[in-house]
Amino acid sequence: MNITLESLRHCFEGAQPAQIATCASDGTPNVAYLSQVHYVDSDHVALSFQFFSKTRENVLANPFAQAQVIDPATGIQYQLALQYMRTETEGPLFEYMKARLAGVASLTGMSKVFRLRGSDVYRVLDVACTDPVAPECGSMPTNRMPALRACSERMAQCADLSSLLDELLAGLARHFGIEHAMVLVLDAANDRLYTVASRGYAKSGAGSEVALGAGVIGVAAQQQTPIRIAFLTGDYAYSLALRDSLGEGGEKEIPFPGLAEPHSQVALPIMASGRLLGVLYAESEQKLRFTYEDEDALMAITGQLGFAMQLFEQNSESGDDQPDAPEAIVSSGAEVMVKIYPADNSVFVDGEYLIKGVAGAILWKLLFGHARGRSEFSNRELRLDASLRLPDISDNLEARLILLQRRLAERCPYLRIEKTGRGRFRLAVDRPVKLDC
Known part of the structure; x- marks a missing residue:
């Protein structure tokens, strides 16, 4: 395979519809549009399974297929030779694709029609470019290594969790251009996450809560997988505008600080020692704001953040257990x-x-x-x-x-x-x- 799947990840954003060609057991061909092609790893992709269709019937009878994806920047087309492996109907991959599909469906006005039934995993046997004069790779991805290095270096200098959170959010704004972001920490006893730090909002929303499984943040935490959405999700359940699940600020609720209409969202689990600690969430009013490269870099940052959070927690206690003597305390003003x-x-x-x-x-x-x-x-x-x-x-x-x-x-x-x-x-x-x- 001269063209790697990694070099084509920007073709899987959903900006241009992909196609799949299958063949029935009697040799009859069938071509259909795909809502989503998802990069799994260097050898596999997952295709959205939404309907009981001819395509589905064909791949179950004959597991070989051809998919065609388009570079949204150049219009160059690439063909993927595929072999069907399995269908996943739950778990991180399924939930990731379900969330991504929400954005595509809303963009095309098909929110009530598009419903993910499963994630069909295929082995990629070959990748070919349909343009004979095109280079044998996709467009060069954005290099996030300098931004990742700059953020990591500043985070490594922090001596406590409070300064670490502030430096993280400042670094995302300075080096990644991410103006709206927040960190939520897990309250495992109540199956919720609470906002502990935010940047870019009129109010910090400190203490606002999101239930596990609610919205893009809750799903990323529940499934312990990153979720990235490129388009406004409208009335779909992943929309952060659904205040009935996130709280509008009632008598005992703190208003959530998120944007009213985020066109791009990314939520990344914060993990340490195989344990969920929280979620890093960023959003933008711009479509297609967060790329695969952003997701990779931010996942590296959450890894560092999780390790630091665990370390600070383990070293947060003083060896002095003696209580202080009572002090004379003077205060003034209205009671x-x-x-x-x-x-x-x-x-x-x-x-x-x-x-x-x-x-x-x-x-x-x-x-x-x-x-x-x-x-x-x-x-x-x-x-x-x-x-x-x-x-x-x-x-x-x-x-x-x-x-x-x-x-x-x-x-x-x-x-x-x-x-x-x-x-x-x-x-x-x-x-x-x-x-x-």
């Missing part, structure tokens, strides 16, 4: 009423919802300690406090503290969490607080 609802640890400040869950329980413990003369706390004592009902160490306490810190800075600047050392922090309170449980 603040803080109320907690123990059923879900929802915290309201002066009647306005602030946070819930583990982060809410942590804030209440800190305020309770502050009322008794303390301001210094440690990660370790939070873990050892059974009353908090914290998940195990794998649930990333450090990320929850960052979420709480940023949520307070956004809504209650008179309550601040300030790091004072490894695994230690201070609660600064600038106004009198009255606790109501």
Whole structure:
């Protein structure tokens, strides 16, 4: 094979429809359009199976086929000699193609017609170019290595998770031109992800939640596979505009910060030691904004991010377990009423919802300690406090503290969490607080 599948990945974006030619057992040929050709690896592609059609009947009887794809930039056509291997109806490959198909279907006005029944995996036996004078490779892909190197070098200099998240999002904007992005961390106990850092939005959305399996973010997390969509998905379930699944900002919901109409989306799982930690999500109002090369580079970044998150979590506790002596705490200004609802640890400040869950329980413990003369706390004592009902160490306490810190800075600047050392922090309170449980 003189032309590699890797060099043709831009032909699989769906901008130009592909075709498939099959042959019945009696030799009768059939040609049909394909909604999607997906690059699996250097030897395999997956084709979308949507209808009980002649094509399907033919490949089951005679497993050999020819597919034709088009370079969207040059119009050059390439033919792939294929051998049918299997059909997948669930799992990462199926969910990836299902999400990608959503964009293609919406672009063509066929959202209610296009429904993926399965992902047909084919071995690629040969690749040929139909233009005899064309070079034996596709268009040169965008080189993302310099951007990847620049981001990785800056991330490697970070000494804590908070600065790492900020540097990551700044690096995506500076080196990749990605202006709208966020990081969500897994809350495994509740099968949800919560936003811990974002960039490019009017409001940070810190604490906003996405359920596993909901939208492109939830599917990427649930299936632990990257999901990339090149076109606006309209009313399809992967659209982030479906606020009934992502929350509009009700009494106990924080509004999700996503764009109202993202034409391009990419969600990438953050993994470490085979375990899901969260999702890196980016979006754009531009069609075809994220390429295969972007996806490859961002997956490399999430690998580094996952390793760093795990490392910071393992080293987030101080060796000093002695509690601080009570301090004289002086605050001034109007009194603040803080109320907690123990059923879900929802915290309201002066009647306005602030946070819930583990982060809410942590804030209440800190305020309770502050009322008794303390301001210094440690990660370790939070873990050892059974009353908090914290998940195990794998649930990333450090990320929850960052979420709480940023949520307070956004809504209650008179309550601040300030790091004072490894695994230690201070609660600064600038106004009198009255606790109501």
